[in-house]
Amino acid sequence: MTLYVLCFALFLVGLYGLLTKRDLVKIILSSGIMGYACNLMIVLFGYRHGGAYPILEKGKEAAAMVDPLPQALVLTSIVIELGATALLAALAIRLFQKYRTYDITKIRRLSG
Amino acid sequence: MDGKPGMTVIVKTIVRIIVAMIFLYGFYIMLHGHLSPGGGFGGGVVLALGFLSVLLAYGREEALKWLRLGFLRDLEHATPLLFLGVGVIGMAWGSAFLANILSKGKLFALLSSGIILPLNIVIGIKVGLSLFLVVLALAEFDLNEGADQ
Numbered sequence: 460m461t462l463y464v465l466c467f468a469l470f471l472v473g474l475y476g477l478l479t480k481r482d483l484v485k486i487i488l489s490s491g492i493m494g495y496a497c498n499l500m501i502v503l504f505g506y507r508h509g510g511a512y513p514i515l516e517k518g519k520e521a522a523a524m525v526d527p528l529p530q531a532l533v534l535t536s537i538v539i540e541l542g543a544t545a546l547l548a549a550l551a552i553r554l555f556q557k558y559r560t561y562d563i564t565k566i567r568r569l570s571g
Numbered sequence: 572m573d574g575k576p577g578m579t580v581i582v583k584t585i586v587r588i589i590v591a592m593i594f595l596y597g598f599y600i601m602l603h604g605h606l607s608p609g610g611g612f613g614g615g616v617v618l619a620l621g622f623l624s625v626l627l628a629y630g631r632e633e634a635l636k637w638l639r640l641g642f643l644r645d646l647e648h649a650t651p652l653l654f655l656g657v658g659v660i661g662m663a664w665g666s667a668f669l670a671n672i673l674s675k676g677k678l679f680a681l682l683s684s685g686i687i688l689p690l691n692i693v694i695g696i697k698v699g700l701s702l703f704l705v706v707l708a709l710a711e712f713d714l715n716e717g718a719d720q
Contacts, residue, residue: 514607517679534612538698545705552712 462503470496483551483561487544494540498533505529576630586628593621601695605684611691615698622703631710640707647700653693661686 473496476489505526511519513527551561558566577583597617604610626634661670671685682688 538612541702545709548709549712552709556712 462506463500466496466500466503469499472496481562481564483554483563486563487547487551490547491540491544494536494543498536498540501529501533501536576633578628582628586624590621590625593624594618597621597695597699601691602681602688604691605687606679606681611694612698614691615695616702618695618699619702619706622699623706626703626707626710631707643700644704647697647704650693650697650700654690654697657686657689657693 470493473489473491473493476492477486480486480489505528507523507525510523510525513524513530554566555561558568560566597614597620599614600609600617601611601614604614622638625637629637658669661672662668665672669686669690673685674682675685676683
């Protein structure tokens with residue numbers, strides 16, 4: 460249970476940064492932290508105390524193992540997060556080209 | 572730096588020695604994806620880091636002379652077609668899309684996964700080149716372009 464609470468605390472760190480920071484780079488990093496917290500939570504759901512890693516090896520007895528399905532899902536999620544982060548970085552660069560600043564309180568013109 | 576692009580001669584020499592090992596490690600992770608942790612994505616990321624070390628150490632112009640960007644871009648664009656081709660081969664000779672047509676070999680051998688091994692290689696190339704091209708595209712952005720003030 461403590462692990463889940465810590466995981467949620469990590470998510471809240473990301474949410475805090477996303478809501479209060481004014482720098483676009485910090486906002487992108489905060490969204491990344493939120494994503495990592497979600498990934499960690501999903502992997503933790505599949506965790507089993509004392510379980511072996513879910514890989515078949517030579518001379519290894521079949522025993523209780525952690526659930527490999529969340530790990531496979533999280534791998535996909537990491538890839539998508541990477542793409543989203545790259546997209547956010549590209550958008551931030553375009554905004555910098557337009558407004559010459561990363562401060563979101565100074566980005567207020569609606570021109571295209 | 573004395574006007575030359577890239578980092579100092581120490582970094583360049585180390586990168587020249589180590590980049591082959593990085594690529595070897597990436598291909599090892601790709602080829603052993605069905606036996607140990609790793610697979611196409613992990614190996615591809617290691618390959619991309621190898622490309623990036625060259626890019627960082629030698630600077631953009633020198634690295635792109637060595638890497639041939641057009642070929643890499645075409646290869647990256649062609650990898651979905653390769654994946655589709657492997658899948659259609661499974662459809663043609665096997666039962667369904669991505670069906671296994673290769674021998675499954677002996678358990679724990681390197682060639683024991685049938686069609687998964689070529690798919691891992693295709694995915695590894697795709698991921699490695701995609702990551703490298705994403706970083707290169709972000710680095711190519713001209714921050715002063717299109718400024719109105």
